[in-house]
Amino acid sequence: METSDIYILCIEDEQEVLDAVVRDLEKLEEQFPVETATSAEEARSVIEKLLENGKKIGLILCDHILPGDNGVELLIELHKNEQLHASKKVLLTGQAGLEDTVKALNEAKLHHYIAKPWNKEDLMSVSVELLTDYVIEQEDDVLPFMGTLDAAKLSEFIRSGRNVSDS
Amino acid sequence: MKSGFLGLTKTQLAGLVLGVFGLFLPFLLPLASLSIAGHIGLGIFFMAAIFWMFEPIPIYATSMLVIFLQVVLLSSQGPVYMDAELPLSEPVALEEGQWQIPSSALKNDNTVLLAVEPGETESISVYVVDRNGQHVIVESTELDADTAIITDTGHRLVNYQPNSYTEYLGTLAHPIIILFLGGFMLASASVKYNLDKNLTRYLLGPFGSKPRYIVLGLMLVTAMLSAFMSNTATAAMMVTVILPIIAQLEPGDRFKFGLALAIPIAANVGGIATPIGTPPNAIVIAALSEYGIDISFTDWIIVAAPLVVVMLVFAWWLLLALFPPSISRFNLKLEGKLNLSPKAVGLYAIFAATVLLWVTENQHGIPSSMVAFLPVAALVTGRILDKSDIRKLPWDVLWLMAGGISLGIGMDKTGLAVWMISGFDWGAMGYITLILTFSIVAIAMSNFLSNTVTATLLMPLVISMQASGIMGDDFNLLIIGVVVAVACSLAMALPISTPPNAIAMSTGIIRTKDMAKVGVIVGVVGVLIILAYAVFYWPMVTN
Numbered sequence: 001m002e003t004s005d006i007y008i009l010c011i012e013d014e015q016e017v018l019d020a021v022v023r024d025l026e027k028l029e030e031q032f033p034v035e036t037a038t039s040a041e042e043a044r045s046v047i048e049k050l051l052e053n054g055k056k057i058g059l060i061l062c063d064h065i066l067p068g069d070n071g072v073e074l075l076i077e078l079h080k081n082e083q084l085h086a087s088k089k090v091l092l093t094g095q096a097g098l099e100d101t102v103k104a105l106n107e108a109k110l111h112h113y114i115a116k117p118w119n120k121e122d123l124m125s126v127s128v129e130l131l132t133d134y135v136i137e138q139e140d141d142v143l144p145f146m147g148t149l150d151a152a153k154l155s156e157f158i159r160s161g162r163n164v165s166d167s
Numbered sequence: 168m169k170s171g172f173l174g175l176t177k178t179q180l181a182g183l184v185l186g187v188f189g190l191f192l193p194f195l196l197p198l199a200s201l202s203i204a205g206h207i208g209l210g211i212f213f214m215a216a217i218f219w220m221f222e223p224i225p226i227y228a229t230s231m232l233v234i235f236l237q238v239v240l241l242s243s244q245g246p247v248y249m250d251a252e253l254p255l256s257e258p259v260a261l262e263e264g265q266w267q268i269p270s271s272a273l274k275n276d277n278t279v280l281l282a283v284e285p286g287e288t289e290s291i292s293v294y295v296v297d298r299n300g301q302h303v304i305v306e307s308t309e310l311d312a313d314t315a316i317i318t319d320t321g322h323r324l325v326n327y328q329p330n331s332y333t334e335y336l337g338t339l340a341h342p343i344i345i346l347f348l349g350g351f352m353l354a355s356a357s358v359k360y361n362l363d364k365n366l367t368r369y370l371l372g373p374f375g376s377k378p379r380y381i382v383l384g385l386m387l388v389t390a391m392l393s394a395f396m397s398n399t400a401t402a403a404m405m406v407t408v409i410l411p412i413i414a415q416l417e418p419g420d421r422f423k424f425g426l427a428l429a430i431p432i433a434a435n436v437g438g439i440a441t442p443i444g445t446p447p448n449a450i451v452i453a454a455l456s457e458y459g460i461d462i463s464f465t466d467w468i469i470v471a472a473p474l475v476v477v478m479l480v481f482a483w484w485l486l487l488a489l490f491p492p493s494i495s496r497f498n499l500k501l502e503g504k505l506n507l508s509p510k511a512v513g514l515y516a517i518f519a520a521t522v523l524l525w526v527t528e529n530q531h532g533i534p535s536s537m538v539a540f541l542p543v544a545a546l547v548t549g550r551i552l553d554k555s556d557i558r559k560l561p562w563d564v565l566w567l568m569a570g571g572i573s574l575g576i577g578m579d580k581t582g583l584a585v586w587m588i589s590g591f592d593w594g595a596m597g598y599i600t601l602i603l604t605f606s607i608v609a610i611a612m613s614n615f616l617s618n619t620v621t622a623t624l625l626m627p628l629v630i631s632m633q634a635s636g637i638m639g640d641d642f643n644l645l646i647i648g649v650v651v652a653v654a655c656s657l658a659m660a661l662p663i664s665t666p667p668n669a670i671a672m673s674t675g676i677i678r679t680k681d682m683a684k685v686g687v688i689v690g691v692v693g694v695l696i697i698l699a700y701a702v703f704y705w706p707m708v709t710n
Contacts, residue, residue, distance in 0.1 A: 147675025152410045158403035158670065160358055165397045165561035166438070166445050166666060167226060167617040
């Protein structure tokens with residue numbers, strides 16, 4: 001499996017929780033390198049570094065309660081960055097109230113809300129589906145992702161997107 | 168993976184340099200028997216072949232470059248041949264049988280070139296009586312007062328009559344390209360209205376739930392669809408059908424390899440069955456039609472379909488033998504409902520009418536390319552396909568084919584094709600050796616190259632073998648053409664061999680070594696089956 005230039009970014013202030021997220025996404029890490037941050041501040045610098053090196057961020061998993069700016073504020077801010085517009089954004093939290101969540105949904109185009117404590121399979125399947133959507137929207141060649149992501153959806157895209165043909 | 172200069176890999180970079188060098192190479196070699204235009208044609212051929220192999224630029228871009236270079240360098244309106252005129256003079260009669268001619272007309276081997284027809288010369292030997300500076304006095308019985316002697320034997324018009332640039336540009340709308348356009352539009356509309364999926368659902372029904380018959384059903388349906396749609400789109404669609412089946416197997420079950428390999432094999436093989444099945448067929452049909460052999464849609468099916476059936480049955484048997492089914496029945500759930508909106512029904516009618524007219528070409532005589540314009544016109548008239556659908560058609564494939572056809576025309580026109588095969592004693596090769604050679608070379612090449620490119624590179628050679636008469640009466644141009652087309656589609660040993668292979672491999676279900684093993688067996692057996700058909704069946708149906 002070749003490592004792609006699409007990264008997964010996990011933002012979570014509690015180290016054990018962060019480790020758990022990364023562990024649960026282990027199967028994806030081979031193809032989608034995982035970067036972590038423990039605060040909004042650190043997240044910004046990680047993102048800046050990645051984008052500077054020409055990397056893409058396919059999926060952002062973000063906790064709500066963070067030191068400094070909270071998760072919803074951070075996601076809204078990131079969504080304003082054009083290079084992160086296509087990135088799939090997930091709020092992974094137990095503590096975001098309805099108001100914050102609605103705000104994230106409307107202003108950061110939040111793609112998914114995962115309540116803590118999460119179930120490993122759910123986290124994995126949500127991540128796979130969102131990354132599948134991301135590569136369909138952003139990548140010219142989706143074939144390299146069929147082994148890791150949703151192969152049926154990607155095949156359907158090849159069929160209906162009509163962007164691969166005989167040669 | 169991509170790095171370095173211009174974002175190219177090292178191989179691509181080497182290809183770029185080699186290709187550009189190849190364009191000029193013929194002018195660095197002593198190729199006395201080849202015309203100047205032949206040199207240009209050979210340069211273009213070298214460049215195209217190298218670019219197609221190493222892909223420093225996309226293969227369709229190489230095709231466009233070929234047409235561009237031909238228009239500029241070979242056409243009568245291009246800068247090279249725009250004002251060209253062959254310098255001629257008539258011999259001056261002296262005493263009996265002796266003639267005075269310009270000394271520049273006499274070649275070193277004491278021959279003189281006479282202009283016979285535009286683009287054609289005749290070489291005659293003369294006896295040199297005397298030389299005096301500008302003139303030579305020669306003796307020959309073949310000269311007379313009206314003979315047109317070429318006074319510059321190295322002139323670029325010697326043995327070459329340039330054709331109009333419109334002939335090269337016209338390949339973009341060559342009848343076979345239009346045939347494919349019709350096919351592409353039908354396929355695109357079928358996908359849009361899910362006709363391909365619904366057909367699959369109906370057609371797979373009768374095969375029941377026993378694994379071995381499901382595999383057979385999958386292969387037959389895949390082949391049937393890919394005979395009319397692109398092999399790639401068919402394979403992608405069928406992958407969505409087999410994934411739920413594979414999910415019913417235990418993780419370590421080897422039967423899944425067989426299932427996943429059945430799709431690309433059937434898609435590749437199915438493309439052989441009709442002229443529009445896959446681009447190499449088009450290259451072969453176009454090349455043959457340039458030579459005056461017109462194959463109807465019906466004829467092609469009669470020639471190719473029986474081979475497809477045998478290949479499929481063999482592949483089915485092979486896959487079941489290598490990867491036997493482990494469970495006794497599958498739950499084959501195919502959901503969906505036939506789309507009965509007016510537009511979808513319109514598509515069904517257009518599809519049925521077109522295919523019916525295609526397969527009955529021999530009965531009514533309307534050329535298939537003309538029929539192909541029925542779906543082109545009807546699908547847009549009925550707004551079954553709209554602007555955005557048209558933009559999504561695989562234009563790159565049409566461009567790739569057009570460049571291939573154009574390259575063939577140029578090679579024929581410049582005398583390059585005949586020259587290329589003249590260095591080899593083909594006559595010593597029997598009919599069977601010849602068929603084996605072409606099929607093995609084609610399969611070997613197209614395992615690594617695009618199938619279309621392989622057909623493009625081989626067909627000019629096939630045509631010139633006929634044109635030069637080197638093979639004598641044994642040679643059946645039509646059969647060798649079919650051999651090339653079929654062999655190009657039977658290369659499937661590697662993920663890169665064909666897009667359907669790449670799709671199947673990408674699912675992560677199969678390993679490269681499984682694909683290689685099955686692909687090599689299919690290739691070897693394919694050569695033998697081609698040989699059997701070429702000896703026993705094709706001579707019967709092509710005469």
